[in-house]
Amino acid sequence: MRQAIFLQFLLGILACFSIFCANAEDPYRYYNWVVTYGTRNPLGAYQRVILINNQFPGPTIEALTNDNIIVNVINQLDEPFLITWHGIKQRKTSWQDGVLGTNCPIPPHSNWTYKFQMKDQIGTYMYYPSTLMHRAAGGFGAINIIQRSVISIPYPEPAGEFTLLVGDWYKAGDKALQKKLDGGSGLPLLDGLLINGVHKSYTITGQKGKTYKIRITNVGISTSINFRIQGHTMTLIEVEGSHSMQEVYESLDIHAGQSVAVLVTFHASIKDYYIVASTRFTKPILTTTAILRYEGSKTPASLPLPVGPTYHFHWSMKQARTIRLNLTANAARPNPQGSFHYGTIKVVRTLVLANTKDKINGKLRYAVNGVSYVDPTTPLKLADWFNIPGVFKLNSIKDSPPSGLATLGVSVFGLTLHDFVEIVFQNTESTIQSWHLDGSSFYVVGYGSGKWTADSRKRYNLADAITRHTVQAYPTSWTAVLVSLDNKGMWNLRSQLWSDRYLGKQVYLRVWNNEKSLFTENDIPPNALRCGKAVHL
Numbered sequence: 001m002r003q004a005i006f007l008q009f010l011l012g013i014l015a016c017f018s019i020f021c022a023n024a025e026d027p028y029r030y031y032n033w034v035v036t037y038g039t040r041n042p043l044g045a046y047q048r049v050i051l052i053n054n055q056f057p058g059p060t061i062e063a064l065t066n067d068n069i070i071v072n073v074i075n076q077l078d079e080p081f082l083i084t085w086h087g088i089k090q091r092k093t094s095w096q097d098g099v100l101g102t103n104c105p106i107p108p109h110s111n112w113t114y115k116f117q118m119k120d121q122i123g124t125y126m127y128y129p130s131t132l133m134h135r136a137a138g139g140f141g142a143i144n145i146i147q148r149s150v151i152s153i154p155y156p157e158p159a160g161e162f163t164l165l166v167g168d169w170y171k172a173g174d175k176a177l178q179k180k181l182d183g184g185s186g187l188p189l190l191d192g193l194l195i196n197g198v199h200k201s202y203t204i205t206g207q208k209g210k211t212y213k214i215r216i217t218n219v220g221i222s223t224s225i226n227f228r229i230q231g232h233t234m235t236l237i238e239v240e241g242s243h244s245m246q247e248v249y250e251s252l253d254i255h256a257g258q259s260v261a262v263l264v265t266f267h268a269s270i271k272d273y274y275i276v277a278s279t280r281f282t283k284p285i286l287t288t289t290a291i292l293r294y295e296g297s298k299t300p301a302s303l304p305l306p307v308g309p310t311y312h313f314h315w316s317m318k319q320a321r322t323i324r325l326n327l328t329a330n331a332a333r334p335n336p337q338g339s340f341h342y343g344t345i346k347v348v349r350t351l352v353l354a355n356t357k358d359k360i361n362g363k364l365r366y367a368v369n370g371v372s373y374v375d376p377t378t379p380l381k382l383a384d385w386f387n388i389p390g391v392f393k394l395n396s397i398k399d400s401p402p403s404g405l406a407t408l409g410v411s412v413f414g415l416t417l418h419d420f421v422e423i424v425f426q427n428t429e430s431t432i433q434s435w436h437l438d439g440s441s442f443y444v445v446g447y448g449s450g451k452w453t454a455d456s457r458k459r460y461n462l463a464d465a466i467t468r469h470t471v472q473a474y475p476t477s478w479t480a481v482l483v484s485l486d487n488k489g490m491w492n493l494r495s496q497l498w499s500d501r502y503l504g505k506q507v508y509l510r511v512w513n514n515e516k517s518l519f520t521e522n523d524i525p526p527n528a529l530r531c532g533k534a535v536h537l
Contacts, residue, residue, distance in 0.1 A: 026066040026117065031059070035139065036076045042169055043192045043199055050077070050129065050139035050174075056197045057165050057219075058141030061127070063118050065148050065332045072113045073106060080105030080131060083114070086257065087125035087240055087469045088143065089439055090116055092522045094381060094489025097438055099130045101492055101508050102381040104531035112529060120332045122147045123241030124215040124259040126165070133181070135498055137174035138197075140165065140219050145241075147332065154329035155237050155246065155263060159210035164202075164290070166227065166254070166277045167220030169194045177499070184363035187499045190223055193277050193288035202290040204275075206266045213237070216252075217259040221498035224255040224280035224316075224432055224472070226308040229292055230273040230301065234262035236323065240468040241441065243329035243337060251308050253280060253316045256434040257470040257496035264292075271299035278308050281432055285310050313432070313474050317447050320472070324464045342443050342482055343462025347422045351413065352452065354401035354426040355433055355473075355495070355505055360408060365504045366495070367406035371397045372504030374408050378532030380508055381490040385524055388533045397507060401426065411507040412490075417520065419485045419511070423493075424452045427473040433500075435479075436470040439491035439511070442481035444471050452478035470496060485511045488521040 038051040052058030063069065075081040082105045084098035094102050096116040106112045128140035142163045147153060168190040170177060177187060195202045206212050214234075218225055228234075228251035236244050236252070238261035246263075254260060275290040291301055309315050327338025356367050365372040376383075376391050383391035394414035415421065423442070427433045444467075445460040460480065473479040494506035513520065530537060 026068055027064070028068045028070060029061070029063060031061070031069070031071045032074070033059070033071060034074045034076060035081060040197070042194050042197060043171055045171060047171060048137065048173055050134060050137040052139060052141065056138050058127070058139060060142040060144065060163060063143070063145050065118060065120065065122055065145060065151070067118050068115070069118065070113060070115050072111055074111040075106040075108055078108050080107055081134065082106060082130045083127050083139070084130040085116065085125070085127050085143065086436065087123070087259070088116065088118065089121060089441070089487060090489070091119040091487055092520065093117070094439060094491060095522065095525050095528060097492070099438065099492045100375045100379060102379055102490055104379055104382070104529035105131050106529070113527060115525070118145050121145050121241055122332045123238055124217060124261050125240070126217050126219055126259065128219065133174040133178040133498065133502060135174070136170055136177050136221055142215070142217060144215060151330050151332065151334060154243050154326055156211065158213040158263060160206065161213035161215065162204045163215045164195055165197070165217050165219045166193065166195050166225055167218055168223040168279070178502070181499055181502055186364060187222055189282070190279070190286065192286055193225065193279065195275070195277060195288060195290045200289050203293055204290070205293045205295060207295050208266050208270055211263050211265040213261055214264055215259065215261045216254060218254045218256055220256050222256065223282060224253060224434070225277045226280050227252050227254055228276050228306050228308055229264060230276065230306050231268050232264050232273065232292070234264055237261050237263055239323060239466050240470065241331065242467045243326040243331060244466060245324045245326050245464070247322055251306070253309070253319060255432065255470070255472040257436050258434070258468070266294055270294040271297050272301040274301045274305055276305050276308065280309065280316065281311055281313065317474055317477070320447055323466050324461070325466050327464055338464070342465070342484070345420045345484070347482070348419050349415070350399065350422040350424070352400040352424040352426055353507070354428050356406060356428055358406040360406060365406065366500045367504055368411060368507050369398050369400070370402045370404060370406050371409040371411045372406050373411050373506045374504065376410055376532065378534055380412060380510070382530070382532070382534040384490060384510065386534055386537050391533065394510065408504070413507060413509050415485055415509055415511050417485065417488050417511055417513040421483050421485060423481050423483060425471070425473040425479045426452055427475060427477055430475050432475055433473040434470060434496035435473065435493065436496050437483070437491065437493050439487045439489055440483050440485060441467045441469045442471070442483035443467050444479065444481050446480040447474065447477065449474070449477045452480065456480065485509070488512060
């Protein structure tokens, strides 16, 4: 009898423990995405695009901090395909990053399932294809992560929210653009801008007197935009997962790959108003519109459109300096954003990365510190995990710009987990650049004209610099960031100008320590695809 009672007691304890564990695990969200070609008419002529579940743009992922995301991607294209999750940090899971340095592409007419977590993140993000020039044909969509109910937000709860994906568009299509690049030429002038996949007909509707949150992402492959709303101002509240100081703007520059969220109060007369996006630093300036509609409106929007900046780089740099971190606000965790005093931490390594436009073997290429990146057939992450020789060599790229001609190569910086690193993006070209880092966000501490020097550090913002994952570098100018590399893995640092990235403007950061532990990095997933030299492992 005593044994039976003890057994029942033990089973009860185990049952309670299992219930606790089940309840303690963060929720799962499941998606099944079929990637196909389709036909759409974004700029007045039907053309082939990439659809996800017959949608253009693709489905929006709406998630909560720490949600687990399972996405089964079925590739029905005629080429290998990958999706990358732009801004999702993939803590401990660089296996799921979806770039050719971490993943074998999904072969045509097959599938692969991503599994990752929105660990300690809130904010406005996106996803898109990382293979070839597929991004120029679509396959992109929004990712919105809201905070847990126990975490307060530093602004009044909005009456609702809207998501706007704004970007440049080319009628030529991805394969024609890729052929042009492969032939040694650059991209032509874009044909227009789209808002949520259409040119001029998208509409958002709200009630007079209410305040709404609008998430805006530049999903373009080459072009900075300026965003504004006729008769309304915008209060900036979030930049790529960071709560910002709530400055009020009449217009905002948003560069390729960047995301923001703003509050807009419907305070004007009941009618329609133009939402305007125009290109920055292009000749000619191209513009598209959407409609902000008050409920009950019977009056269409009227001209003139609100005027935006055009070619003024210094205006844009000045505005960029006004975007600062809200130090007292909570983000995904209850501790204030300002509790990490980045300005007091010792920098262990400085990388000065100069981008250049070059010709190699008679064809156009782009390089970083003299190396134009070429994807090996074996993903770097697989080569690193299985100790496969001959795929890459650590630190074959210099920490600062060398002299001499650019060469083709595989650029990988070797860094140690928890290194605190200074990265300077030295733009030697006459066009604006946009740089994105997978796996981490960085503090944008400075912008300046001309060549960066050690004295430039005197101008750094070491108090309330915004943290983000994508930053612009102005023509013949520099941008400096500080980053704590606290996420073990193989991380892509790339140009968000997709033709430049395709032609070599990217590197990888191998963030590593010699401790094999599930506390710092997950093991290779059981379903990981093998290719190149890892195909039989």
